[in-house]
Amino acid sequence: MSRMIKIRVPATSANLGPGFDCMGMTLDLWNEIAFEAGEGLEYWAGGEGAEKLNKGNRNLLTKAFVRLHEVCGKKMEGVRISACNQILMSSGLGSSAAAIVAGLLGANETLGRLLLPGDLLKLAVEMEGHPDNVAPAMAGGLVVSVVARNEIVWRRYEIPEWTIVIVKPLLDWPTKAARAVLPAHVSRADAIHNIGRALLVADALQKGDVDLLRKTMEDRIHQPYRLKHIVGGMPAYKIAKHFGAAALSGAGPSLIAFVQAEAAQEAQSRIAGAFNERGIETRALITKPTGLGAYRVE
Numbered sequence: 001m002s003r004m005i006k007i008r009v010p011a012t013s014a015n016l017g018p019g020f021d022c023m024g025m026t027l028d029l030w031n032e033i034a035f036e037a038g039e040g041l042e043y044w045a046g047g048e049g050a051e052k053l054n055k056g057n058r059n060l061l062t063k064a065f066v067r068l069h070e071v072c073g074k075k076m077e078g079v080r081i082s083a084c085n086q087i088l089m090s091s092g093l094g095s096s097a098a099a100i101v102a103g104l105l106g107a108n109e110t111l112g113r114l115l116l117p118g119d120l121l122k123l124a125v126e127m128e129g130h131p132d133n134v135a136p137a138m139a140g141g142l143v144v145s146v147v148a149r150n151e152i153v154w155r156r157y158e159i160p161e162w163t164i165v166i167v168k169p170l171l172d173w174p175t176k177a178a179r180a181v182l183p184a185h186v187s188r189a190d191a192i193h194n195i196g197r198a199l200l201v202a203d204a205l206q207k208g209d210v211d212l213l214r215k216t217m218e219d220r221i222h223q224p225y226r227l228k229h230i231v232g233g234m235p236a237y238k239i240a241k242h243f244g245a246a247a248l249s250g251a252g253p254s255l256i257a258f259v260q261a262e263a264a265q266e267a268q269s270r271i272a273g274a275f276n277e278r279g280i281e282t283r284a285l286i287t288k289p290t291g292l293g294a295y296r297v298e
């Protein structure tokens with residue numbers, strides 16, 4: 001590797017209420033990863049998740065880096081990977097997707113762009129299992145994506161400035177558990193409930209229409225099942241909705257709320273308060289969307 005390669009990759013919030021497993025958007029919260037010549041496979045992380053990530057050199061990011069070399073049939077040269085992380089881990093903010101996308105993109109840049117963005121997305125979905133975080137992490141903005149006959153079909157939409165409050169309850173909620181609580185089948189009524197609302201949520205997000213978002217950001221196929229397992233989840237969600245529109249971010253446990261800018265601080269403390277009252281500590285932040293997906297810093 002002749003010179004350092006730096007990649008920035010954004011946080012993502014998937015589902016957005018009724019768009020379960022097929023809709024996600026990028027948030028202005030970034031991990032920045034540097035790849036440079038090193039000995040073997042060296043990895044170091046600073047910021048979010050550093051304690052957990054610095055235990056070894058095997059994690060989603062390094063696995064993705066190695067995987068891309070395998071797919072391209074290229075021998076890996078010694079590399080030192082340093083990550084500076086802002087994306088909260090195990091939160092429903094797409095930290096796994098960000099790691100996968102960063103590893104694939106870093107490797108692809110190292111090898112002189114052997115793969116096209118579509119190939120990278122396919123690999124990322126193979127590693128993540130669903131496209132709703134990795135597609136926006138790569139493309140930026142609001143992204144609707146489906147897997148159709150082995151092909152990932154997606155479209156991205158620009159979204160205006162929204163004020164977004166994220167509140168994460170500090171409790172153990174692995175994605176695997178969050179998927180295990182879901183029923184295998186949904187009723188026709190619940191499917192109909194979600195289909196129309198998902199389309200309207202996409203429209204509301206693009207137009208900055210908080211009234212339409214408030215009326216339509218309701219889900220019946222994952223949130224009700226998940227919220228009852230998250231201590232304080234349901235009351236916190238109700239308070240979040242009171243400030244605008246709200247959803248579980250991804251599989252949770254964080255809540256995402258779309259609020260008026262001047263109410264953001266109050267929304268953050270009231271939503272956090274609902275968890276705190278039940279003995280659950282929280283972390284919270286106020287952010288906004290970004291239209292940018294992962295990119296190489298020149």
Ligand code: HSE
Pocket residue numbers: 014015020021022130132133175178179222250251
């Ligand atoms: N759509 C996924 C889920 C996102 O809700 O399980 C998890 O990363």
